[in-house]
Amino acid sequence: MFGQARYQDINSLVNTELAQRAPLVAVHRGTGLGDVPENTDRAVQAALAQGADMVEIDIVASADGEFFLFHDGCERQAFDRDLDLRALSAEEIRALRYRWTGHDVPVTGLDTVLERFRGDVLFNVDRSWWYWDDLLPFLDRYDVAPQLVLKSPVDEIWLEKLRRHPVKYPFIPMVRSLADIEAVRGDPDINLIGAELLAGGHDDELSAPEVVARMHEAGLACLLNAINLTNGIPLFAGHDDNTSLFGDPADGWGRLMEHGADIIQTDWPGPLCQYRQELRGIPPRRHRPRYEPAPGPRWVG
Template sequence: MFGQMQYRNVNALFNAHLAQRTPLIAAHRGTGLGNVQENTADAVEAALRQGADMVEFDVVRSVDGVFFLLHDGYERHAFDLDVDLRTLRAEEIRALRYRWTRHDAPVTELGAVFERFRGEVLFNVDRSWWYWDDLLPFADRYDMAGQLVLKSPVEAVWLEKLRRHPVKYPFIPMARSLADVDAVLGDPDVNLVGVELLAIGEDDALARPSVVRDLHGAGLVCLLNALNLANGVPLFAGHDDHTSVFGDPDDGWGWLMEHGADIIQTDWPDLLARYRQQVRGTLPRQYHRRSEPAARARRTG
């Protein structure tokens, strides 16, 4: 079991997934292939159908307090407009349409994702910490504490918000140093279930195998990134998606798995799921969306 014993009930879904297969595959912003836009409900659906065990998404808030899925700073790419969603009213955001998608797709509201995927889907909620004073009470209304794994930088202001909030969402902070790891260990008021380690090179202190062993010894998972971001900065010592897709996956995803990753974040969930099955014999999660009446009956039955 990962996490503190006092939070075992809220962490039950997270631990159930880890008991079935490791590493878990976290799809970065869902799967935006073809003309499906990332950070949308369709991207979440596509990621799950491609074998993802967890879906990461980003959050923005309109100036009048409505939450949407989008990575701020990507508005020009998404809409071919020089806008900042955080400065627009909700009605203005709802009127926007993505450039490269099917059926004239609008921006996805966070509440719509919560309604559509309540049940057994794990989400990694990124770039939301600025809004936690309002976002956490908003999420409370959906009774999804076990599904929402929060993340943030290791900063006192964000940790204090988690301490004060009565619903103890699972938390995996982003650590850039050994001091960050030490700062989050052993806090009884934060539901720490793991740590995301960020290391530029193999000589980085966080890339030492002993760090992962220490996390496991403390009952915590290790999340490692295979992502290749536009800025070109390695997220974990260069053992990444590009290495895995265009070179030898043993040097990318395989290296991360051997290093002890319990969760790998990727932009290629289908290929990683196939590779994981090849080397670990672990079948990908089979996701079949229930009809809405069936899903509603399950939630209320």
């Protein structure tokens, strides 16, 4: 069991999944392929259709305090306009349409995802910590805490917000040193279930195999990130998606599994699920959504 015993009920979903299917396949921003934009409800559904165990989403708040799925800074790519969603009203955000699709695809509200995927879908909630004063009470309304794994840097300002909030959402911080892990480990008011290890190279202290072993002994799960950033900075010693897709997956995803990853974040869930099945005998998950699908996009143009 990962996490403190006092939080075992709220951690029951993620612990059940980790016990049965590790390493979990976490899909970065959902699957945005074809005419499906990333960080939308359709991208979440597409990721689940490819066997995802968890879906990572980014959060942005409008100027008037409503929450949407979006990675701030990607506005030019998404809408072919110089915008900052954080400076727009919710009404203005809802009027936007993604540029690369000929379909009428709007920005997805966080409420839409929380309502449509209520149940057994795990989400890794990224880039939300700036909004926690308002976001955490908003999440409370939906009673989905077991489905949401929050992420943030190890910074006292964010940790204190988690301590103060009465609902103890599962938490996996992004750590760059052993000191980062120690800064939050054992805190009785934070529901720490693991850590995302960020290590640039093999000489980084977090890339040592004994680190994960010590984490497991302390009841902490290990998330390793295989995505390739556009700036080329490696997230875990170069054992990434590109190495796996264009070279030998044993040198990418295989190394992360050998290292002890409990969760692997990827942009390529299909090939990773297939590789995991070959190595571990874990078949890709086939989610059956418990909601009525949203109407298909309307063709425009």
